[in-house]
Amino acid sequence: MGDILLKTLVPGPKSQALMKRRAQAVARGPFHATPVFIEQAQGALIQDVDGNTFVDLAAGLGVVNVGHCPPxxxxxxxxxxxxxxxxxxxxxxxxxxxxxxxxxxxxxxxxxxxxxxxxxxxxxxxxxxxxxxxxxxxxxxxxxxxxxxxxxxxxxxxxxxxxxxxxxxxxxxxxxxxxxxxxxxxxxxxxxxxxxxxxxxxxxxxxxxxxxxxxxxxxxxxxxxxxxxxxxxxxxxxxxxxxxxxxxxxxxxxxxxxxxxxxxxxxxxxxxxxxxxxxxxxxxxxxxxxxxxxxxxxxxxxxxxxxxxxxxxxxxxxxxxxxxxxxxxxxxxxxGSVASHSQVIETVLEGRLAEWFKRYPVIGDVRGLGPMRGVEFVKDRFTREPSKEAVQKILKHSYENGVICLGAGTFGNVLRFLVPLVISESQLNEALDVVERGIQIL
Ligand SMILES: Cc1ncc(COP(=O)(O)O)c(C=O)c1O
Incomplete structure (x- = not known):
């Protein structure tokens, strides 16, 4: 069994209620990549206010590199x-x-x-x-x-x-x-x-x-x-x-x-x-x-x-x-072991993204350095016209199915992985399976 555990539809009722309060109380300028309100987090896992557990591939925007709450x-x-x-x-x-x-x-x-x-x-x-x-x-x-x-x-x-x-x-x-x-x-x-x-x-x-x-x-x-x-x-x-x-x-x-x-x-x-x-x-x-x-x-x-x-x-x-x-x-x-483990992450990400590139023509480019990896989506590999819509759909599919990740790029058409560098290989693969399913059903 994997680590993702969803007890409600996402966003759950408590996240939805908080989102309404947010809309009333908070300036709309600060964007939110997901409508999921966090309750607690450890390592590469986030639990939301509705008791759902997500694998985190965003690390709070590339911040919790040594994981959430290292003791x-x-x-x-x-x-x-x-x-x-x-x-x-x-x-x-x-x-x-x-x-x-x-x-x-x-x-x-x-x-x-x-x-x-x-x-x-x-x-x-x-x-x-x-x-x-x-x-x-x-x-x-x-x-x-x-x-x-x-x-x-x-x-x-x-x-x-x-x-x-x-x-x-x-x-x-x-x-x-x-x-x-x-x-x-x-x-x-x-x-x-x-x-x-x-x-x-x-x-x-x-x-x-x-x-x-x-x-x-x-x-x-x-x-x-x-x-x-x-x-x-x-x-x-x-x-x-x-x-x-x-x-x-x-x-x-x-x-x-x-x-x-x-x-x-x-x-x-x-x-x-x-x-x-x-x-x-x-x-x-x-x-x-x-x-x-x-x-x-x-x-x-x-x-x-x-x-x-x-x-x-x-x-x-x-x-x-x-x-x-x-x-x-x-x-x-x-x-610690972050440096050696980040090589494992790099290998998994590089390998899986290379496979995706072979399989899915909607992907124009895969690239990065070390565990910092991105996937650029296009409407057509020949014209390279950016596909922001693809990324938006994949991100929504991902959080609805237990994975938090982010987009990027001047044209909004890059899926980026900013994983906590303590994520286990099985957590990473489980999350990438969810994201890949999002590509398949585009
Ligand atoms: C390369 C780079 N420089 C500067 C910043 C700004 O950092 P902050 O949001 O902490 O002001 C960011 C944030 O994403 C960044 O990626």
Whole structure:
């Protein structure tokens, strides 16, 4: 017998009642991928308020990478709760903030001295990385990429590509932001061969800087090494390497936004390790706290020290509970079996998705890095016209049958798997069987 256990139709009566209250009380802006209200969760399983048990392939949007409520993380938080909830790092500093910074300085790649700033969300990490780069370079322009997602605050939103729903109605955006193409091989207009795409895309990046920005004005280049919301597209290592060399040559700060790709998501601590390219600054969030609101900018110490005292920081940044939890999460990554198990997940996902690609013509592309895997749906393999409808139907079928998963992509036509990296092989296969059935009955 599997782990999925449905006692009611989904959504059940209690979830439906809560959904009505939600509609009355909560602004409609924050979207919900499912109409299922959670009661409790453990590992890769979620129980809803109606007593139904789901397999979680979304990990709370790529956050609970070491699973829901790992006991060591829970007890680290409980110990901290009993000591103090808040002090304000800029009022009475505490060791947890320093210790987590030391830990990140050690695990983030780069053979140079590093420093860390702790904040509350991925968007805030992005904001601060740009502030740090501008303060360091004394330049203002920022180059970002097509299909990028960096968050919902003003600079993060200005760097984000997709208009609807992220930017519509919120103009004007921050100035001095330029957008270059991302090496999205499946949708590249002249070729789909990754190395050729990489070369052509880098040529376009250089052209943009030469013709519109001026290299001497660029403070930072910010990129997701694997597109997250943009559709789970890994950048070819050769492209990232070319950016690396260009930024070094022209005194620009290279920022990797690893908010979604960090903390084991791609089968290494960070995607940059798998792709073999080291940025100057890295933004981190999501998996860092396994659900606690914490994010970080970690990178070259001289850059991190560019803003003056009081120039960056905030009331809640690196709050004590989140630091205690994040340190326990880091222990699980460094000393637990997450890394080896994520290889099992990668193998299962890669194998099953390759089979799906062979079987179902509605699938145009399967791709990813490590356990971060996506499936792009099309109306026709020849025209590659995106099929958002397919993804929406599969997602609905999935939650109605006990599996929580998510869509992604500029065209909304990518099914993405952000599984808790502690999911068992049988839970994963059981959930993928449900999703596959959703493809079969499209
Ligand atoms: C790559 C990337 N950057 C930044 C963000 C924004 O993070 P947050 O939602 O914590 O502000 C996200 C969130 O999905 C993300 O995927």
């Amino acid at each position: 060591s993380v829970v007890s680290a938080i409980q110990l901290q709760v009993a000591r103090f909830l808040h002090a304000g790092f800029n009022v009475t500093p505490y060791e947890g903030y320093v210790e987590l910074s030391e830990r990140l300085n050690r695990i983030v790649p780069g053979a140079w001295e590093k420093k860390t700033l702790l904040v509350n969300s991925g968007a805030e990490a992005v904001e601060n990385a740009i502030k740090i780069a501008r303060a360091y370079t004394k330049r203002s322009s920022v180059v970002c990429f097509d299909h990028a997602y960096h968050g919902r605050t003003y600079m993060a939103m200005s760097l984000t590509a997709k208009a609807k729903p992220y930017k519509s109605g919120f103009a004007p955006f921050n100035s001095d932001v330029y957008r270059a193409p991302y090496p999205y091989a499946y949708r590249w207009p002249t070729t789909n061969e990754p190395e050729q795409v990489s070369r052509e895309c880098f040529a376009k990046f250089c052209e943009l800087i030469q013709t519109q920005v001026g290299a001497e004005n660029v403070a930072a280049v910010i990129i997701e090494p694997v597109l997250g919301e943009g559709g789970f597209v890994p950048a070819p290592p050769s492209f990232l390497q070319a950016l690396r060399s260009y930024c070094s040559e022209h005194g620009m700060v290279l920022i990797f936004d690893e908010v979604q790709t960090g903390f084991g998501r791609t089968g290494a601590f960070f995607a940059s390790q798998r792709l073999g390219v080291t940025p100057d600054l890295m933004t981190l969030a999501k998996g860092l706290g396994d659900g606690l609101p914490i994010a970080a900018v970690t990178g070259r110490a001289d850059m991190m020290d560019a803003p003056g005292e009081g120039g960056i920081g905030g009331t809640f940044g690196g709050n004590p509970l989140a630091c205690a939890g994040a340190l326990a999460v880091a222990d699980l990554f460094e000393h």
